[in-house]
Amino acid sequence: MYDIVAQEERYQLKTYKKFPFAIAKGEGSWVITTEGERYLDLYGGHAVVSTGHCHPHVVKAIQDQAATLLFYSNLVYHETRAKAAEMLAKAAPEGMDHVFFINSGAEANDNALKIARQLTKKSMILSFEGGFHGRTIATLSATGVPKYRDAIVPRMMEHLFAPFGDIEAVAALFAKHPIAGVMLEPIQSMAGVRMAEPSFYQGLRALCDQHDALLIYDEVQTGFGRTGGQMFFAPRAGVVPDLITLAKSIGSGVPMGALLVRDRCAAQIHYGDLGTTFGGGPLASAALKATLEVIEQENLLDHVARESAYLTEQLIGMDGVEKVLGLGFLMGVRFTKPAAQIQKQLLEHKIITGLSEDPHVMRLLPPLVLKREEIDLFLSVLIRCLSV
Numbered sequence: 280m281y282d283i284v285a286q287e288e289r290y291q292l293k294t295y296k297k298f299p300f301a302i303a304k305g306e307g308s309w310v311i312t313t314e315g316e317r318y319l320d321l322y323g324g325h326a327v328v329s330t331g332h333c334h335p336h337v338v339k340a341i342q343d344q345a346a347t348l349l350f351y352s353n354l355v356y357h358e359t360r361a362k363a364a365e366m367l368a369k370a371a372p373e374g375m376d377h378v379f380f381i382n383s384g385a386e387a388n389d390n391a392l393k394i395a396r397q398l399t400k401k402s403m404i405l406s407f408e409g410g411f412h413g414r415t416i417a418t419l420s421a422t423g424v425p426k427y428r429d430a431i432v433p434r435m436m437e438h439l440f441a442p443f444g445d446i447e448a449v450a451a452l453f454a455k456h457p458i459a460g461v462m463l464e465p466i467q468s469m470a471g472v473r474m475a476e477p478s479f480y481q482g483l484r485a486l487c488d489q490h491d492a493l494l495i496y497d498e499v500q501t502g503f504g505r506t507g508g509q510m511f512f513a514p515r516a517g518v519v520p521d522l523i524t525l526a527k528s529i530g531s532g533v534p535m536g537a538l539l540v541r542d543r544c545a546a547q548i549h550y551g552d553l554g555t556t557f558g559g560g561p562l563a564s565a566a567l568k569a570t571l572e573v574i575e576q577e578n579l580l581d582h583v584a585r586e587s588a589y590l591t592e593q594l595i596g597m598d599g600v601e602k603v604l605g606l607g608f609l610m611g612v613r614f615t616k617p618a619a620q621i622q623k624q625l626l627e628h629k630i631i632t633g634l635s636e637d638p639h640v641m642r643l644l645p646p647l648v649l650k651r652e653e654i655d656l657f658l659s660v661l662i663r664c665l666s667v
């Protein structure tokens with residue numbers, strides 16, 4: 280029999296420690312191993328499978344597109360791209376209905392940093408301790424998690440860091456430096472699902488306006504309904520950023536990234552300023568369009584708000600749970616015990632969860648279609664795990 284584990288370990292660079300099984304199939308919030316075992320996926324393949332594994336509407340859209348035209352670049356017009364761009368722009372926060380398609384989160388952020396420098400004619404970028412923005416050299420330079428960022432020194436460019444949530448610290452840096460752009464994860468996921476007060480986000484907007492800097496929201500995780508009730512995080516505090524970067528869940532698993540660009544910035548971006556071969560290809564565009572259709576048709580924004588409220592309510596007060604963090608299905612559960620220990624127990628009971636940089640915080644990033652009975656299954660297993 281073909282030994283998948285041995286062959287991957289032999290031929291793939293050893294960059295990821297993997298779970299000890301190989302997945303053959305996925306359906307909804309479940310993945311099925313080559314041994315036929317079913318795992319409840321509360322990690323969504325790294326916050327990617329928004330509409331669940333192999334949603335039939337998304338699969339059909341991809342299949343139809345693949346059979347018609349797999350690829351042509353941005354040198355030609357194409358109906359699926361046009362429709363995907365229109366739908367995304369209509370879902371965007373008001374005043375941000377211009378889009379640029381690329382392929383990943385790091386690439387979206389890289390382009391955002393480039394636009395900030397290009398439009399302001401300044402080079403300094405400010406980001407936050409604990410933030411994660413990708414693995415290219417430029418986005419690592421903006422990342423505030425030393426474990427990743429400090430692997431590459433010296434960093435790519437002039438860069439400042441402030442503590443997340445500390446508007447006074449940001450104001451002090453603005454007073455001293457010519458800043459081109461401020462980049463933030465509005466909920467710092469990897470850092471342990473950390474959120475700031477609304478006044479912090481509003482303060483950043485005011486400082487950027489005052490100092491002619493671009494405000495860049497990395498909504499690679501918080502975007503596309505993950506926080507429940509709304510498509511994007513930005514409007515929650517009444518803030519309109521200049522740029523929103525997107526990736527992960529927007530193609531339900533087909534690689535795609537996007538930038539939402541505010542009108543006043545879009546007017547300053549011209550032919551040739553940005554480029555990509557694959558960005559906005561027909562296949563990715565079909566996946567994005569189908570993902571947006573599922574979110575709308577299945578009313579997933581309300582579903583996430585309702586089901587995450589239920590899950591939070593059940594978790595709060597459970598023995599061994601200290602706190603529930605985050606919003607919607609970007610959830611952090613702070614345990615009294617190390618989260619890695621509980622993750623291992625849950626995995627033994629065939630439930631996949633994620634960890635964070637905070638050793639006591641487990642991350643839940645399930646598909647947006649997660650059902651009530653699946654939540655109840657998780658809760659009953661968790662109670663058992665916490666009681667041993």
Ligand SMILES: Cc1ncc(COP(=O)(O)O)c(C=O)c1O
Nearest residue numbers: 383384385411412413499500526
């Ligand atoms: C908030 C955030 N930004 C950017 C990225 C980078 O995205 P990608 O891995 O698609 O380059 C990630 C990936 O985990 C992320 O969580």
